[in-house]
Amino acid sequence: LCMTTADMAKVTGKGIALVSAVCVDLSLFYAAGLVATRSVFGHFARLWLHAALRCSALSAVTLLTLGDLNPLLIRVIASHSLLPAVFETGTKALYREETECGPSADARCWLVCAAASLVGALFWEISVPDAEDAAAGKEKKQKARVLFLRVLALYKPEYLLLLGGLLMLTLAVLCEMFIPFYTGRVIDILGTQYRPNEFVSALLFMGLYSLGSSFSAGCRGGFLMCAISAFTCRIKVQLFGALTRQEIGFFETTKTGEITSRLSKDTTLMRRAVCLNVNVLLRTFIKTLGMISLMMNLSWKLTFLVLMEVPITSLIQNIYDTHYQRLSLAVHDSMALANEVVNEVVSSIHVLRSFNTEKHEARRYDDRLMDTHILKMRQNPVRAVYLLARRLTGLGMQVVMMYYGRLFIRSGQMTTGNLVSFILYQSDLGDNIRTLTYIFGDMLNSVGAAGKVFEYLDRKAQVSMEGKLKPDQLTGNVVFRNLSFAYPTYPDKTVLQDFSLELKSGQMTALVGTSGKGKSTCVSLLQRFYEQQDGEILLDNEPLKSYDHRFLHKKIALVSQEPVLFSGSIRDNIAYGLAECSLDEIQEAARKANAHDFIMKLEKGYDAEVGEGGGQLSKSQRQQIAIARALVRQPQVLILDEITSSLDMTSENKALASCPNQTLLVIAHKLRTIQRADQIVVIDGGRVQERGTHQELMELKGSYYRLREELFEEENPAQ
Incomplete structure (x- = not known):
């Protein structure tokens, strides 16, 4: 209209x-x-x-x-x-x-x-579109080919298993191809004059080929399953290692569900790209060629007739792959979003319970699952139409073949046994052709998943870890020189601007200021969690990025406000990341952190389990373990980020007194802690506003003086 x-x-x-x-x-x-x-x-x-x-x-x-x-x-x-x-x-x-x-x-x-x-x-x-479609298709195939070769290269340690599987595959296919041929021979012998010797011989060959096919197929499956298992473990370890080397900003911009989906789902799909798909592809291809040659000997006319099914089946499969793969990618992304909800809820269960949002989170998870369900429901009609078209094509070809087979028998061009053998071959050939056309689409899907995995494997962290400097002596003098920095998640919001500061060796520096002004950002940059846009940070007059990654994080240790402990014993948590650490060193660090006494009161002492996330310990005990974990490394620069809020005065004094020769950087909201600093730095607007001792800044009556009631917890701070 x-x-x-x-x-x-x-x-x-x-x-x-x-x-x-x-x-x-x-x-x-x-x-x-x-x-x-x-x-x-x-x-x-x-x-x-x-x-x-x-x-x-x-x-x-x-x-x-x-x-x-x-x-x-x-x-x-x-x-x-x-x-x-x-x-x-x-x-x-x-x-x-x-x-x-x-x-x-x-x-x-x-x-x-x-x-x-x-x-x-x-x-x-x-299959071969024109103009822009052809260029896009060629680029897509080239990319798939490159990814496939990369996956194949990763199987190098399992080449012997793969070769063994290929050999067994070939033997299984060759034996399987001759079974229908001898079936036809048996029917011809029974249908004409019965000859016992030929009948027994045909049955014997059928049995031998069946036994050989079964034995070879079993060996093939064993070889390939071993190769798949070894490959999957190795690629997951490589991917996990690549992820742990990424900068902190990567994890802030990438959803946890997407990362876990790559580790669990896409690595599993990768293994299908070679072992399973190539196994099926080679087996089907060899079997198809053998069956076509045998069918040509039986009747070349019927063979050409049957082969007319190939372009029709390929056309149907190509259309199906185009639509189904697009929906499959959408389903995978939707499942990653659903996994993200689960991860957020499990990791924040205390907040969930505190705000009584169980029903809200359940609805949110249900919404994500419903999105996945809708996408899967869109997949079902596509697959149903595809299966219907494929089945109709196969049935139509069988009807045509039976019609012409009857004509050839009447004209004497075939025997009944030959037709039975041909029908058996044709049945397998149709399945093989459909498998061949399907496997290419499935390989494309598997290689697509490999592309996502390689994207993470190839990604280079924006914070370089390629430094080589490992000096024997380190004084711990730190200089922030003309820094400008904005977080990757908010690139237009500058947190530090033309920021300069010196942390002198053996002295304690306290950073003060209202929330969001740049204190924790200084700590993050000193730990090399991020890379500044301008300026540089020097340690003993050398840029931080020039130091060896492992060496740097042993010499610069951080104790955060909310320390993270890992499942395991107290000993494992204190010695975390240190391959060789004696019990004496662990106990000495615990004494400095005022943790030894409470640890020894536990039933298993240093072998006591801390629980998931340290849940079996109090917050102050977790803080003391975290301080011991930092001190056991004997760092030259120690960063204490708001740790005194969870410690009593005795533990705090002991922790600060245990670092007489280190460069100490403290962020705290207790006046008793700030007063002990050799240098107090007031940060506002991403710049250093004031610096000096407590007495000097109080006499100056500037920002530090005006903000003392807001900054510190004491109601009547000493002047």
């Missing part, structure tokens, strides 16, 4: 072009039969002249009616015009026979040629 006049004209023009082309082609097709008896040319010359005439006439009609010939029309016209000549010439040259589409051509031959040319052209259009 909404079609314009121009649209109606286009439709009318296409209709006229189609009717004209059909009329002209049918006239020429039937004229060929009349001319054949009076032709002065030879049989083959007449065939090809007639094909050229039909091609020229159809091209001329199309140009006159439509005014243009696009590549798809050219392929349809060429294949439709040349197909009878090609088929007749090939049959005559190879088998010295004439086809029914020779001189006595009729409407059935014309319809078969038209249908075959249309299917072939459509298959070409989808």
Whole structure:
């Protein structure tokens, strides 16, 4: 109803072009039969002249009616015009026979040629598209090929297992191919004059080939499963290692659910790209070639007829892959979002319970699952239509094959046993062709998952860890020089701007200021969690990035406000990250952190379990363990970020007194802690506003003086 006049004209023009082309082609097709008896040319010359005439006439009609010939029309016209000549010439040259589409051509031959040319052209259009689509398809295939080769290279340690599996696969396929052949032999022996020796011999060979096929298939599965298991473990470890080397900003911008999905789901899909898919591909390909050769010996005519199913099946599979893979990617992303909700809830269960948001989070999880469910429901109709089309194609080919098989038996071209063997081969061949067309789509999907894994494996952290400097002596003098920094999640919001500060060796520096002004950012940059946009941080007059990563984080230790403990014993948590750490060193660090006494009161002492996240210890005990974990490294620079809020005065004094020679950087909101600092630095607006001792800053009566009641917990701070 909404079609314009121009649209109606286009439709009318296409209709006229189609009717004209059909009329002209049918006239020429039937004229060929009349001319054949009076032709002065030879049989083959007449065939090809007639094909050229039909091609020229159809091209001329199309140009006159439509005014243009696009590549798809050219392929349809060429294949439709040349197909009878090609088929007749090939049959005559190879088998010295004439086809029914020779001189006595009729409407059935014309319809078969038209249908075959249309299917072939459509298959070409989808498999090898033109112009921009062709370029995009070529780029996609090239990318898939590169990814596949990379996955194959990762299987190098399992090459012997893969070669063993390939050998067993070949033996299994060869044995399996001959079973239908001897089945037909048995039927022929039973259907004609019974010969006991031949019958027993055929049964014996059937049994031997069946046994060989079963044994080889079992060995093949064992070899490949071992290779798959080893590969999966190794690729997961590599991916996990690559993830742990990324900068902190990566984890702030990447969802946890996406990361866990790559580790659990995509690595599993990767293993299918080689071991499973290549196994199926090679087995099916070898078996298909063998069956086609045996079928050609039984009846070449029926074989060519059966092979007409290939372009139709490939066309159906290609259309299905295009739509189904797009939906599969959407399902994977949706599942990653659902996993993200679970991770957030589990890691924040205390907040969830405190704010009574159980129902809200359940609804949020249900919404994510419903999104996944909707996408999967969209997949089901696509798969249902695909299965229906595939089943109809197979059944239609079986009906046609049975019809012509009966004709060949009546004419003496085949025996009943040969037809039974052919039917058995055809049944397997149809499945193999469908498997081949399916496996390419599945390999593309598997390689796509590999691309996501390689994206993380190839990613280089924005904070470099390639430094090599490991000096024997380190004084711990730290200089922040003209720093400018913005977090990766908020690149337009500058946190530090032209920031300069010196932390002198052996002195305690306290950072003060209201929340969000840059104190914790200084700590993060000193720990190299992020890379500043401008300026540099020097440690003993050398840039931080020039130091060896492991060495740097042993010499600069951090104790945060909310320390994280890992499941395991207290001893494991204190010695965390140190390969060789004696119990004496662990106990000495615990004494400095005032943790030794409470640890020894526990039933298992230093072997006592802390629980998940340190849940079996109080907050102050977790803080003391974290301080001991930092001190056992004997750092030259120690950072204490708001730790005094969880410690009593005795533990705090002991922790600060245990660092007489280290450079100490403290962020605290207790006046008793700030007063002990050799240098107090007031940070505001991403810059250093004031610096000096407590007494000097109080006498100055600037920002520190005005903010003392807000900054410190004491109600009546000493002047």
